[in-house]
Amino acid sequence: MTSDTSASLSISVTELTKTYGKVFALNRVSIDVKAGEFLTLLGPSGSGKTTLLMAIAGFNRPDSGRICFGHEDVTVLPPHKRGVGMVFQNYALFPHMSVFENVAFPLKLRKIPADEKHQRVTEALQTVQLSDFAERGIDQLSGGQRQRVALARAFVFGPKILLMDEPLSALDKKLREEMQIELKQLHRQLGVTTVYVTHDQREALTMSDRIAIIDHGELAQIGTPREIYNAPANHFVASFIGESSFFPLTKNKSGTLHYAGVSVGKVPNRAMHENWTLVIRPERLSLHATKTSKNTDKIYFSGKITELVYQGETVIVMMIMEDGHNLTARMNTRAGNDVDSLRVRQNLLVGIDKQDVIIIPGEAS
Amino acid sequence: MQWWKSSASETQITHGQRLWLYCLAFIIMCLLVIPTVIVIPMSFSDSQYLEFPPQNWSLRWYDEYLDTPRWMNATATSFKVATLTMLVATPFGTMAAYGLFVSGGRLGKIVFFLLMTPMIVPVILIAIGTFYVFGKMGIVNSILGLVLAHTVLSVPIVMIIITSALRTYDLNQERVAQSLGSTRFRAFFEITLPQLKFSVLTAALLAFLTSFDEVIISIFLSGGGNSTLTKQMFSALRDYIDPTIAAISTLMILLSTGLMLGLQLFGDKTTEE
Numbered sequence: 001m002t003s004d005t006s007a008s009l010s011i012s013v014t015e016l017t018k019t020y021g022k023v024f025a026l027n028r029v030s031i032d033v034k035a036g037e038f039l040t041l042l043g044p045s046g047s048g049k050t051t052l053l054m055a056i057a058g059f060n061r062p063d064s065g066r067i068c069f070g071h072e073d074v075t076v077l078p079p080h081k082r083g084v085g086m087v088f089q090n091y092a093l094f095p096h097m098s099v100f101e102n103v104a105f106p107l108k109l110r111k112i113p114a115d116e117k118h119q120r121v122t123e124a125l126q127t128v129q130l131s132d133f134a135e136r137g138i139d140q141l142s143g144g145q146r147q148r149v150a151l152a153r154a155f156v157f158g159p160k161i162l163l164m165d166e167p168l169s170a171l172d173k174k175l176r177e178e179m180q181i182e183l184k185q186l187h188r189q190l191g192v193t194t195v196y197v198t199h200d201q202r203e204a205l206t207m208s209d210r211i212a213i214i215d216h217g218e219l220a221q222i223g224t225p226r227e228i229y230n231a232p233a234n235h236f237v238a239s240f241i242g243e244s245s246f247f248p249l250t251k252n253k254s255g256t257l258h259y260a261g262v263s264v265g266k267v268p269n270r271a272m273h274e275n276w277t278l279v280i281r282p283e284r285l286s287l288h289a290t291k292t293s294k295n296t297d298k299i300y301f302s303g304k305i306t307e308l309v310y311q312g313e314t315v316i317v318m319m320i321m322e323d324g325h326n327l328t329a330r331m332n333t334r335a336g337n338d339v340d341s342l343r344v345r346q347n348l349l350v351g352i353d354k355q356d357v358i359i360i361p362g363e364a365s
Numbered sequence: 366m367q368w369w370k371s372s373a374s375e376t377q378i379t380h381g382q383r384l385w386l387y388c389l390a391f392i393i394m395c396l397l398v399i400p401t402v403i404v405i406p407m408s409f410s411d412s413q414y415l416e417f418p419p420q421n422w423s424l425r426w427y428d429e430y431l432d433t434p435r436w437m438n439a440t441a442t443s444f445k446v447a448t449l450t451m452l453v454a455t456p457f458g459t460m461a462a463y464g465l466f467v468s469g470g471r472l473g474k475i476v477f478f479l480l481m482t483p484m485i486v487p488v489i490l491i492a493i494g495t496f497y498v499f500g501k502m503g504i505v506n507s508i509l510g511l512v513l514a515h516t517v518l519s520v521p522i523v524m525i526i527i528t529s530a531l532r533t534y535d536l537n538q539e540r541v542a543q544s545l546g547s548t549r550f551r552a553f554f555e556i557t558l559p560q561l562k563f564s565v566l567t568a569a570l571l572a573f574l575t576s577f578d579e580v581i582i583s584i585f586l587s588g589g590g591n592s593t594l595t596k597q598m599f600s601a602l603r604d605y606i607d608p609t610i611a612a613i614s615t616l617m618i619l620l621s622t623g624l625m626l627g628l629q630l631f632g633d634k635t636t637e638e
Binding site: 057058059078079080082083084085086088089090092093094095096105106109110150153154157163 | 541
């Protein structure tokens with residue numbers, strides 16, 4: 001009832017399957033996007049994230065499964081009746097129209113009277129800070145400006161759902177980071193349900209309320225950026241989001257897991273897996289001299305430095321553990337960390353807070 | 366420094382070293398242009414026969430062309446057939462090119478190839494084939510038959526031009542238009558077609574010229590009151606040679622180059638906008 005009057009609609013994708021020949025582009029994917037949420041579909045290229053977005057937009061018809069906007073089943077509704085705003089990777093602006101005409105296009109289709117049309121286009125252009133560009137041609141705009149026009153065109157008609165397919169990937173790094181913040185602010189301002197596709201994990205972490213990670217046509221994990229980063233569900237998620245080192249764990253009879261003779265924790269509840277892997281994020285580590293007194297909140301492993309990479313704000317410390325596994329630590333270069341005294345081939349102790357330990361099922365391939 | 370020792374481009378090659386290229390290019394251009402241009406002075410000859418260079422100048426062969434009903438009829442037929450061919454081949458070729466480009470797939474490739482065959486098969490075969498088929502259908506020596514056969518020849522040309530234009534066109538524009546509330550039909554006409562405008566115009570013009578300049582099929586399929594200009598010229602060449610042919614050729618060269626030049630100018634203007 002409220003969904004029809006508010007600025008946004010929820011999206012409910014149920015058991016969606018799409019095959020191309022014998023290949024599953026989507027395999028029984030179910031995702032619920034809350035009204036007003038910013039959800040990112042994250043995955044490597046070919047993972048099926050774009051197929052899912054196109055199914056939500058109505059450009060491909062799933063083999064089975066359902067898509068609902070609010071309470072309305074839109075699975076077989078043609079795209080022009082879905083009323084979703086859409087932004088494509090390459091903007092897809094209409095080069096034979098001015099900026100104003102581009103933004104006015106959806107209003108023209110809806111037969112909005114000229115006065116109101118003019119007002120709404122002007123407002124939309126103000127929102128994306130392009131008020132002075134209304135009469136420009138598309139070829140007179142920079143990449144960032146084109147991106148803004150495409151955005152304005154997508155939300156000017158007041159859609160309750162906004163879909164974006166890698167909209168920032170054509171921009172250079174600095175502009176992309178600025179636009180990420182702007183998009184986030186715009187989303188807060190409009191309050192419209194947004195589904196955003198990207199293969200850039202940092203972009204996903206920066207912008208999203210929740211992230212859905214898609215791999216080989218299946219939903220690998222869905223959760224807030226913090227949940228995904230701090231508690232990855234499996235090896236794929238752990239390696240795709242952030243940097244990680246992986247160590248195989250051995251299980252003893254009482255159900256505790258060990259690496260290199262050190263107990264790192266218990267087998268998580270309800271888990272039936274045989275093999276377990278320890279995941280260590282590089283920035284969660286501390287480095288100590290070999291004879292440091294140990295803190296009981298921490299777990300320690302001993303290793304040897306194989307390479308040091310200075311990167312300004314951090315130093316990457318690559319180490320080899322006693323059993324031959326590699327471990328990477330990322331140390332902040334502030335004075336207290338004393339990273340300048342580190343030397344290649346130096347033996348040391350690596351410490352990690354028990355809270356920062358991540359254990360995932362499966363082997364550490 | 367002499368010009369042939371100066372470098373021709375950013376590379377170290379001098380104009381002198383490139384001399385053979387310049388000569389070759391010049392010879393090729395001459396071979397391309399001279400056979401076409403040579404009829405122009407011949408058409409202004411006073412002589413009964415085709416001769417070069419003409420001894421005396423006159424416009425009598427232009428008068429001959431304009432005053433003979435047979436030539437005038439043939440000219441009218443040619444324009445009628447070429448215009449109708451253009452009007453049929455352009456929309457059909459454009460629709461086929463768009464449909465096959467968008468749908469893709471194996472079947473699409475096969476259909477595309479089939480529609481291209483008139484460009485690969487010798488025209489004489491098409492002429493003989495259509496002559497027999499159209500004979501059975503009773504449309505030999507009719508405008509309809511000519512237009513149909515010329516359309517078969519023109520559609521591949523239209524398709525090649527439109528397909529190559531679509532290759533550089535971003536079909537996401539149509540998707541965006543649909544997501545913004547436009548039907549696919551409307552998206553094509555409001556978003557895609559305006560951007561293909563120049564290519565469609567080029568295709569239409571080439572379809573017109575394909576029909577207008579076509580000889581072989583016209584020899585088989587046109588006759589009597591519905592002879593095309595080219596068919597009439599061919600018969601005239603066979604029966605008696607006089608410079609009227611040169612006069613008509615000159616006018617046809619003028620028409621073709623005029624249309625192409627106009628298109629180029631128009632094209633430049635639209636791309637500048």
